[in-house]
Amino acid sequence: MNEHYARIIEAIGEDPQRPGLRDTPARAAKAMEYLTRGYRQTVEDVVNGALFPSDCSEMVLVKDIELYSLCEHHLLPFIGKAHVAYIPDGKVVGLSKVARIVDMFARRLQIQEQLTVEIAETLLRVTGAAGVGVIIEAKHMCMMMRGVEKQNSVMKTSAMLGTFRSSQATRNEFLSLIR
Ligand SMILES: [Zn+2]
Numbered sequence: 237m238n239e240h241y242a243r244i245i246e247a248i249g250e251d252p253q254r255p256g257l258r259d260t261p262a263r264a265a266k267a268m269e270y271l272t273r274g275y276r277q278t279v280e281d282v283v284n285g286a287l288f289p290s291d292c293s294e295m296v297l298v299k300d301i302e303l304y305s306l307c308e309h310h311l312l313p314f315i316g317k318a319h320v321a322y323i324p325d326g327k328v329v330g331l332s333k334v335a336r337i338v339d340m341f342a343r344r345l346q347i348q349e350q351l352t353v354e355i356a357e358t359l360l361r362v363t364g365a366a367g368v369g370v371i372i373e374a375k376h377m378c379m380m381m382r383g384v385e386k387q388n389s390v391m392k393t394s395a396m397l398g399t400f401r402s403s404q405a406t407r408n409e410f411l412s413l414i415r
Contacts, residue, residue, distance in 0.1 A: 237264075237265035238262050241260065241265055242261040245257060245260065270343075271306055272343060272344055274339070274341060274343030275343075277343075279337065279361075279362060282337060282340050283337070286332075286333050287327050287328070287329055287362070288327065288328050288330075289326065290328040292328060293366070294323070295321050295410065295413070296321065296323075296324060296328060297319065297320070297321040298320050298334045298335065299319040299414050301317060301335045301338050302317060303316050303338060303339075303342050303372065303374060304342060305343070305344075306346065307347065307377075308345035308347055310377075310378040310382070312376070313377045314374045314376040314377065314378075314391075315375055316374025316390070316391075318342075318352075318355065318370065318371070319369075319371045320338065320356075320368075320369075321368070322359055322366075322367065322368045323365055323366040323398075323399055323406065324363065324365055324366070325363075325364055325366040327364055329359070334359065337355060337362075338355055341358070348376075352370050352393040352395045353395045355370045355372075355395070356396075356397050357395075357397070360398065365398065367398030367400040367402075368395075368397045368400060369394070369397075369400035370395045371394045371410075372392070372393050372394075373391070374390065375389070375391075376389075376391060
């Protein structure tokens with residue numbers, strides 16, 4: 237990857253040998269490896285057995301989970317928040333694990349719609365929940381820094397599974413809790 241970053245620096249008309257840039261390919265490669273570390277994680281690693289029996293059948297919500305991802309169309313960041321809720325059916329998952337599932341999928345090349353669905357489907361599968369709702373709001377650098385240069389547009393996506401899809405009341409509860 238270092239070599240490729242050196243070629244990109246040349247291609248934009250810079251000199252990869254000048255002092256300020258000499259170590260940039262290695263640093264950029266390291267940063268990119270970090271930003272895509274989700275490819276080297278599995279759901280099993282991330283959840284690591286943190287599932288606990290529970291009688292709780294009320295909504296569990298983790299809101300404002302910070303999210304940093306890279307859009308797969310431009311390799312530019314999109315940054316925002318994820319709100320994740322589920323209704324347990326016999327099992328609950330450690331709260332930090334919800335954030336880790338978000339991170340695992342965010343640290344890959346993504347489109348926001350797909351990221352939202354992947355988080356929801358994974359949480360449903362892992363917990364066997366009665367329903368899962370995920371909402372992501374994010375700002376996309378590919379819109380803000382280039383193209384239409386819309387600085388204030390926020391993209392919102394949602395995925396509703398199980399009771400979050402079938403019950404308007406559940407959806408409304410979720411929406412009012414994150415408001
Ligand atoms: Zn993009």
